[in-house]
Amino acid sequence: MVLIDSVAGDPSQAKxxxxxxxxxxxxGLGLLLxxxxxxxxxVAVRASLIEGRLMPPPSRIATVFVAxxxxxxxxxxxxxxxxxxxxxxxxxxxxxxxxxxxxxxSAAIKRLIDPTIQALRAIPSIAWVPLFxxxxxxxxxxxxxxxxxxxFFPVYLGVMAAIGSVDRKLVEVGRIFRLSxxxxxxxxxxxxxxxxxxxxxxxxxxLGFMFVVAAELMGASxxxxxxxxDGQQLGKPDQILVALITFAIIGQACDSLLLAVTRPLLxxxxxxxxxx
Amino acid sequence: xxxxDALSKTYPDGTLALSRVSIALRTGEIGIVxxxxxxxxxxxxxxxxxxxxxxxxQVTLDxxxxxxxxxxxxxxxxxxxxxxxxxxxxxxxFGLSGVSGRERWRxxxxxxxxxxxxxQARRWPRDLSGGQQxxxxxxxxxxxxxxVLLLDEPFSALDAMTREGLQDxxxxxxxxxxxxxxxVTHDVEEAVVLADRVIVMQPKPxxxxxxxxxxxxxxxxxxxxAFDATKRRLRASLDRSLGxxxxxxxxxxxxxxxxxxxxxxxxx
Numbered sequence: 055m056v057l058i059d060s061v062a063g064d065p066s067q068a069k070x071x072x073x074x075x076x077x078x079x080x081x082g083l084g085l086l087l088x089x090x091x092x093x094x095x096x097v098a099v100r101a102s103l104i105e106g107r108l109m110p111p112p113s114r115i116a117t118v119f120v121a122x123x124x125x126x127x128x129x130x131x132x133x134x135x136x137x138x139x140x141x142x143x144x145x146x147x148x149x150x151x152x153x154x155x156x157x158x159x160s161a162a163i164k165r166l167i168d169p170t171i172q173a174l175r176a177i178p179s180i181a182w183v184p185l186f187x188x189x190x191x192x193x194x195x196x197x198x199x200x201x202x203x204x205x206f207f208p209v210y211l212g213v214m215a216a217i218g219s220v221d222r223k224l225v226e227v228g229r230i231f232r233l234s235x236x237x238x239x240x241x242x243x244x245x246x247x248x249x250x251x252x253x254x255x256x257x258x259x260x261l262g263f264m265f266v267v268a269a270e271l272m273g274a275s276x277x278x279x280x281x282x283x284d285g286q287q288l289g290k291p292d293q294i295l296v297a298l299i300t301f302a303i304i305g306q307a308c309d310s311l312l313l314a315v316t317r318p319l320l321x322x323x324x325x326x327x328x329x330x
Numbered sequence: 331x332x333x334x335d336a337l338s339k340t341y342p343d344g345t346l347a348l349s350r351v352s353i354a355l356r357t358g359e360i361g362i363v364x365x366x367x368x369x370x371x372x373x374x375x376x377x378x379x380x381x382x383x384x385x386x387x388q389v390t391l392d393x394x395x396x397x398x399x400x401x402x403x404x405x406x407x408x409x410x411x412x413x414x415x416x417x418x419x420x421x422x423x424f425g426l427s428g429v430s431g432r433e434r435w436r437x438x439x440x441x442x443x444x445x446x447x448x449x450q451a452r453r454w455p456r457d458l459s460g461g462q463q464x465x466x467x468x469x470x471x472x473x474x475x476x477x478v479l480l481l482d483e484p485f486s487a488l489d490a491m492t493r494e495g496l497q498d499x500x501x502x503x504x505x506x507x508x509x510x511x512x513x514v515t516h517d518v519e520e521a522v523v524l525a526d527r528v529i530v531m532q533p534k535p536x537x538x539x540x541x542x543x544x545x546x547x548x549x550x551x552x553x554x555x556a557f558d559a560t561k562r563r564l565r566a567s568l569d570r571s572l573g574x575x576x577x578x579x580x581x582x583x584x585x586x587x588x589x590x591x592x593x594x595x596x597x598x
Contacts, residue, residue, distance in 0.1 A: 230379065230404075232400075246415075
């Protein structure tokens with residue numbers, strides 16, 4: 055195609071890509087602080103400045119981590135937690151998006167459902183636990199419902215606000231080109247709300263991990279939350295710390311995965327790439 | 331022929347923006363609506379575009395009433411309003427979704443060539459300057475081959491050099507596509523450069539005050555005596571539309587000249 059050929063090899067196009075060397079250096083800088091803390095921690099325990107029984111050194115935590123990983127226990131716990139978060143997040147994100155789109159797209163529907171949803175949002179999600187256990191039992195149903203409720207509210211609010219704040223001037227461009235309602239949604243509204251939707255999903259995912267801990271603390275036989283309770287009851291702080299570190303790793307990994315999946319849809323954003 | 335017939339517009343808060351405005355433009359004519367802020371220029375254009383409904387009166391194109399956005403009417407807004415998530419070529423082809431792929435890209439390429447930005451086809455709107463973005467907005471409207479092109483102060487946010495360049499560019503594009511143009515502006519010089527006819531509007535409520543046909547043919551040299559004479563004629567009409575007397579205007583100009591001289595003495 056002529057249009058593509060005309061700019062092929064344009065050196066100025068390269069300017070928009072983030073410099074790889076800089077991002078590696080940024081990654082290295084990000085590791086500096088945690089590595090420093092780990093070294094200080096190890097030295098402090100070995101020099102008996104900190105009680106090692108309650109605050110096991112990094113080397114001890116690493117040994118327990120490797121042992122749990124080799125036995126396959128850690129993978130089983132991670133899989134159980136990820137399964138719950140995955141299903142709960144999917145349900146919460148889908149319903150939050152659907153209700154948010156309805157509220158944001160129609161003033162009448164917003165007047166109908168938003169006051170009720172806002173009232174439900176005011177109830178601390180953990181307070182639902184007893185009722186969910188009564189309704190859905192102590193097994194997976196109640197846990198997944200709790201996570202879905204936690205994910206629902208930020209996604210609902212994010213989508214509703216994003217639709218409400220779509221630039222009216224861009225909607226007028228659609229009107230001038232005589233787009234139908236469906237075309238207006240597909241060609242103007244959806245792309246316009248996409249960045250805010252991704253932010254809402256990331257917030258929802260973070261809350262999903264928060265609520266899976268609560269769900270697994272309320273009675274589970276596997277999962278990272280169970281590992282935490284087990285470590286507390288058996289006096290194994292190293293196991294608790296392994297569970298916490300694993301939470302940090304899989305939480306960060308899931309957030310990065312979500313960003314990677316949505317990045318191709320948001321390349322047009324005019325953001326400051328030095329900070330990303 | 332584009333006809334605006336006894337158009338009035340009252341907004342829900344009771345503001346009377348337009349009062350019995352009538353304008354008729356022949357096919358291919360360039361009509362410039364000139365007026366101070368608040369004289370209803372943009373309201374008039376939005377009604378002609380079909381974005382707003384008049385309280386009374388009607389707009390017709392070749393005898394057909396325009397009551398909603400129409401395929402034969404293109405609009406360029408005050409700001410480019412490019413869709414940030416579409417590359418330049420996709421922005422230009424935005425309205426061509428019903429056209430087959432090959433024909434679509436041929437027309438987009440042609441439009442890009444006409445606005446001199448063929449090498450920017452695969453870029454994002456964020457990568458372009460304000461003047462380039464406004465040229466893309468022009469191309470996006472013209473690629474639809476509209477019979478009528480409406481322009482709402484499209485160059486007002488640009489610097490003087492870019493503005494002059496784009497005015498010449500608009501005339502070149504008009505010569506290629508020959509649409510009927512209705513453009514609003516508050517810039518007298520812009521009106522003289524572009525117009526076949528200048529319709530001067532009076533504010534509160536907005537109504538037609540004067541209809542001026544520049545005596546000389548385009549292209550008009552900005553440095554010529556005829557250009558200056560038309561400018562003076564339009565300025566005087568604009569002043570009268572605002573209820574300002576010739577003596578008061580002469581006093582204002584003398585005050586401004588004295589202030590400039592005073593500033594010059596302070597800096598020297």
